[in-house]
Amino acid sequence: MTVLSKKEILERIFTENENERLVITPLISKDQISASSVDVRLGTEFIITKRTKYSLLDPAQENIESEIEQYQEKIHVPFGEKLILRPHQLILGSTLEYIKLPRDLIGYVIGRSSWGRLGLIIATATLVNPGYTGTLTLELINLGEADIALYPGSRIAQLVIHELSEIEEGYMQKPLAKYVGSTGPEFSKIHKDKEWKTLTKQPP
Amino acid sequence: MESVTVKNHELIEDALEKVFSLKDRLKRLELGSFPRANQKRAVDALHYILSKLREGLELALSTPEKDANNEDRKLTEPLWNIHETIGSIYDFIEKLELSSTSHTPLGAIYLVEHLAEKVKAKIAPIICFHGKTFSHLTLNHILKLEGDIRKRLDHIVMFTIPATLRDDVLSYCLVTRELTLHVILTEENIDAPLLSTAADVLSSLMLGPAYLYALEKFLQTRRTPPSEVTPRLRIIAKTLKDEGYPEHLLTRLGSNSQAQNEGDEALQALKQRFKKTRAYYPPEQFNLEVPQLTSRILALTPPNEIVIPSKKETLPAQIPSIINAGWLVRKNHMNKIYEAFNAKKPEEKYQVKRRFNALIEKAIELSIIHKTLMEGPT
Numbered sequence: 001m002t003v004l005s006k007k008e009i010l011e012r013i014f015t016e017n018e019n020e021r022l023v024i025t026p027l028i029s030k031d032q033i034s035a036s037s038v039d040v041r042l043g044t045e046f047i048i049t050k051r052t053k054y055s056l057l058d059p060a061q062e063n064i065e066s067e068i069e070q071y072q073e074k075i076h077v078p079f080g081e082k083l084i085l086r087p088h089q090l091i092l093g094s095t096l097e098y099i100k101l102p103r104d105l106i107g108y109v110i111g112r113s114s115w116g117r118l119g120l121i122i123a124t125a126t127l128v129n130p131g132y133t134g135t136l137t138l139e140l141i142n143l144g145e146a147d148i149a150l151y152p153g154s155r156i157a158q159l160v161i162h163e164l165s166e167i168e169e170g171y172m173q174k175p176l177a178k179y180v181g182s183t184g185p186e187f188s189k190i191h192k193d194k195e196w197k198t199l200t201k202q203p204p
Numbered sequence: 205m206e207s208v209t210v211k212n213h214e215l216i217e218d219a220l221e222k223v224f225s226l227k228d229r230l231k232r233l234e235l236g237s238f239p240r241a242n243q244k245r246a247v248d249a250l251h252y253i254l255s256k257l258r259e260g261l262e263l264a265l266s267t268p269e270k271d272a273n274n275e276d277r278k279l280t281e282p283l284w285n286i287h288e289t290i291g292s293i294y295d296f297i298e299k300l301e302l303s304s305t306s307h308t309p310l311g312a313i314y315l316v317e318h319l320a321e322k323v324k325a326k327i328a329p330i331i332c333f334h335g336k337t338f339s340h341l342t343l344n345h346i347l348k349l350e351g352d353i354r355k356r357l358d359h360i361v362m363f364t365i366p367a368t369l370r371d372d373v374l375s376y377c378l379v380t381r382e383l384t385l386h387v388i389l390t391e392e393n394i395d396a397p398l399l400s401t402a403a404d405v406l407s408s409l410m411l412g413p414a415y416l417y418a419l420e421k422f423l424q425t426r427r428t429p430p431s432e433v434t435p436r437l438r439i440i441a442k443t444l445k446d447e448g449y450p451e452h453l454l455t456r457l458g459s460n461s462q463a464q465n466e467g468d469e470a471l472q473a474l475k476q477r478f479k480k481t482r483a484y485y486p487p488e489q490f491n492l493e494v495p496q497l498t499s500r501i502l503a504l505t506p507p508n509e510i511v512i513p514s515k516k517e518t519l520p521a522q523i524p525s526i527i528n529a530g531w532l533v534r535k536n537h538m539n540k541i542y543e544a545f546n547a548k549k550p551e552e553k554y555q556v557k558r559r560f561n562a563l564i565e566k567a568i569e570l571s572i573i574h575k576t577l578m579e580g581p582t
Binding site: 010013014016018023025026027028029030044076078079096098100133135153181183184 | 240305310503504505506508509511513516518520545559562563565566569570571572573574576577578
């Protein structure tokens with residue numbers, strides 16, 4: 001797996017071959033693309049944690065989907081305003097950019113060191129599958145001791161793109177795949193994993 | 205007829221209580237989130253009005269009490285007016301609460317703010333979903349304000365979109381009719397019988413065929429008699445045809461659409477004036493952007509930007525182009541989107557439609573942010 005260079009990324013973005021096209025939109029400036037990665041910006045929607053009567057999140061539990069939604073809340077921070085991330089707080093954000101990877105590319109989201117030095121950890125789920133379509137959900141955690149202000153539209157992470165040596169069935173080929181076409185951060189859908197029944201010894 | 209004695213101080217104290225209660229309510233509103241500056245402006249305006257009311261009422265309370273019967277209107281009328289204004293402020297605050305992004309989809313807010321800025325830079329639009337019809341009311345009109353206060357608050361306008369359209373991003377564009385009506389009423393001298401036609405014509409010039417599609421769909425869901433609907437749609441189709449839009453985009457209304465001749469001269473002059481403003485969406489822009497944006501939607505990508513491969517550059521798409529591309533996919537190619545998601549059952553199709561709407565809303569937001577970031581600090 002080779003990492004795509006700036007030239008290769010630009011070629012993939014502007015290619016007329018739809019099957020090979022890499023979509024990163026909006027691409028506001030070519031400066032967003034460095035030698036081996038693309039800077040992605042923070043979007044305007046967030047999922048924040050609420051205090052509820054539920055103290056346990058058990059992915060194998062029945063009705064966990066509604067419990068997750070009660071435990072978390074979607075909010076919007078308009079462009080031009082800020083969201084304060086408290087020390088040790090976890091929130092879900094998303095990239096401003098909508099990404100579409102062709103079937104022969106795979107991506108990794110990594111934090112920018114400038115943010116990391118302030119204590120901000122970005123994206124613990126870093127892999128972006130071939131064929132993925134949508135915004136990328138970012139898990140944002142403040143590991144520092146001081147509040148951090150987050151501004152929608154600011155460059156928050158980097159997307160590193162690799163070429164696959166062999167083409168696999170793309171994410172989109174699976175009907176209504178879990179996170180396809182998302183336009184903001186998504187609640188966890190871990191309960192949709194198939195193995196919970198086996199793991200909890202429930203009848204199939 | 206028996207005369208009714210009114211104790212002024214009782215009425216004044218009652219009004220003052222309501223003023224204090226409204227101030228508390230505004231404080232609670234402020235502690236909540238204000239997603240847009242326009243809502244903040246409206247709250248500031250209400251604070252100002254309430255402080256003026258309070259001053260006046262406290263001054264009145266400091267004067268000796270007089271009894272008045274209902275023939276002595278000089279004494280009672282101002283107080284009844286104040287009570288009416290207070291009632292209107294309660295209504296306005298209800299709508300302000302509904303206008304927050306927890307109740308109102310972001311796409312609607314972005315769209316209306318963008319269109320309002322195009323027609324008239326001074327409007328501070330506040331938008332909420334409520335009731336069954338579209339409407340627009342200035343804060344002045346709602347509160348029947350006069351004098352200096354009126355001038356100061358002239359720009360705050362509440363636009364209402366029917367609650368049933370909350371999940372239908374492409375239909376939000378019908379609010380354009382309220383915007384153009386507002387402009388015509390405040391800036392133009394058009395005879396009352398022509399007002400509705402004039403607003404339809406200007407809205408078509410502002411949005412292109414999307415206005416026709418949205419209006420046709422909206423009227424289908426209402427009990428408007430065809431004798432009213434058909435002439436209206438034909439005038440819009442005729443306007444678009446005159447603009448040079450291809451006939452296949454207007455087929456359902458026939459290629460021989462006839463506009464009424466009544467008031468044609470005044471309408472023509474209005475059209476010409478409007479076409480010189482930045483609110484005008486020319487068909488050339490439609491032809492340049494909409495085909496590419498339509499392809500983007502079919503590839504499940506938001507239609508927010510135009511790619512120029514020769515320059516390896518992208519530009520934010522015009523908002524009317526996004527809405528038009530959305531309508532064209534919805535009218536002609538929705539099955540392809542369902543197929544892409546392998547959606548066959550009604551509920552699966554509904555889920556896909558939700559994603560489609562979200563894609564259009566996202567495109568509106570991205571286009572506006574893209575443009576803002578390109579332009580840099582102002």
